[in-house]
Amino acid sequence: CEIGFEKYYEHLSMQVSAAGPLPPLLVVGNPGSGKSLLMSKWLQLQEEKNSSSLLLYHFVGTPSSISADPIVMIRRLTAQLMQHVSTPPALTCDPLRLVEEFPRWLEKVSAKSSGGVILVLDSV
Incomplete structure (x- = not known):
């Protein structure tokens, strides 16, 4: 653990383990x-705990990079969510449908995961 981050790790962990929706x-x-260091280290700790939650994260590089494009971000996260259902449909290329369907995918996969879905977006 990074020195001084322990209290933040604990706060983040308490926050996501509280009864929700949060x-x-x-x-x-x-x-x-x-x-960014705090979030990446906390995610690493969550993965090491074998958390019952599905962890999704997206780290944006510079604001001008392709990773900062919200549609690219939603498409990538939706593709990850779709991996957690049997026989998922084809991922749409329509940006408006992606934005519309993303919350539904979050809800669907979260309902299947005993710990829900933890979504971390960094540098948005």
């Missing part, structure tokens, strides 16, 4: 303050 949790701080 509202989004926003982690904010100045550039370079360690938000």
